[in-house]
Amino acid sequence: MDAKTMEQEANAPDIDPIWTTSRTARQIYALGDVEKDITRLLSLGASSISLLTLPQTDAAGDDLPQGEERSEQFVLEVSEYFERLDAIQVSIRSTLAHIRHSRIAPSAINAPPAGFVPPSLGVGLPSDGDSSSKTHGLQEERIERDAWKGILEALTRLKETRDAQRNGERSEPSGSDMQE
DSSP, X not given: OOHHHHHHHHHXXXXXXXXXXXXXXXXXXXXXXXXXXXXXXXXXXXXXXXXXXXXXXXXXXXXXXXXXXXXXXXXXXXXXXXXXHHHHHHHHHHHHHHHHHTSXXXXXXXXXXXXXXXXXXXXXXXXXXXXXXXXXXXXXXXXXXXXXXXXXXHHHHHHHHHHHHHHHHHHOHHHHHHHO
16 A cells, blocks of 8 residues: 555545445545546646736736745746646556556456347346346336326326216206206
């Protein structure tokens, strides 16, 4: 385990334990830190560009230094920019190299039977053991389920409306005749 990874684990006790289960998991977690570094890198680039502009063009709320302080601030930010850029590229390269190195060997993957055509429907809901009757993917199954629920709700409302009409007709048959 490298010093940076150990330092990250020591500084972040609230890390989900799943990220500490293996070296690969730690490397993937480190990529999240790289993402944060990229955000800081972009911020440094923006502020460096702002420091290159003429002081006369600064907005009132920019709080940018003036004179020699501006040049010194630019040098500091550009130095941090390139240090962070270098750290990012090293982290990405080492993480990707580790992930490539720890991949599953191609010989461990079983080839599908001859003539196999993968379904275009995606992953489906578990079946009762008869996999030959599965013709829908998960999304199609959900749409069909929602359609059946909608049909059931519509039929239930229709039945309730008809029951209410029948009850209303039985209780007031003469009232409706008087209105005519």
